[in-house]
Amino acid sequence: MNWNYLILILAATVGGGLIPMTIKRVSANFSIYLLAFTGAFLFGVVIMHLLPEVYHELGHQAGVYIVLGFFLQVFLQQLSHGMEHGHTHLPQEHHHHIAVTPLLLGLSIHAFMEGIPLGFKYDDQSALPSLMAGVAAHKIPEALTLMTVMIHAHKKRSELWSILVCFALVTPIAALLAGWMGNRFEVVQHYLLYVVALVVGAFLHISTTIFYESGTKHHELSRKKVLAIAIGLLLAFLTLIFE
Structure with missing residues (x-):
């Protein structure tokens, strides 16, 4: 396990959470284009690297688990309300109640799933x-x-930090756990491949939802959003130089 990779993910999570904690008003367009870029990049990585891997190892069974992962993510977003792909669903000003627990549960399960393929x-x-x-x-x-949702839920500063740090640790811990168990138990390493296929399906759901829904009106694709998607895909293609 490369610790530099895990530190990068930890830093990216904390950095993303600090944006709404330090900037009072984050531009809606910034979030839209950031989501489009990162979603396209993740989509490209999944298509060019993970899909060939799982189909090579599992054959036609890979498709079954990818579809299951796709709909597992559909279920998880009923808890998280789509925060994985940028949906905040903030209440109106006259109604401040936000059910925090199911949001954190759904997003944490998703974050744990993200970490498992990192240990394969x-x-x-x-x-x-x-x-x-x-x-x-x-x-x-x-x-x-x-963190935008947590701020609107009127969490104290100390609570915001606790939530952010705990959430930032979920994916690295999942990666370490998967890597540790996979190295010690051959059967675990074998079954991790099926989990990777599930996560591929979840990633496909998230990234494609970002393309057509997050931050847009009437599901349109503006020129700037298309440009952000194109840049993300281009960077994903550049990852082929690692081969």
């Missing part, structure tokens, strides 16, 4: 560093959205 041993040497970069990029808007 890939045949493709470029898969792990590319995935690490994709997850780190995705963590920035994910943490930004989480």
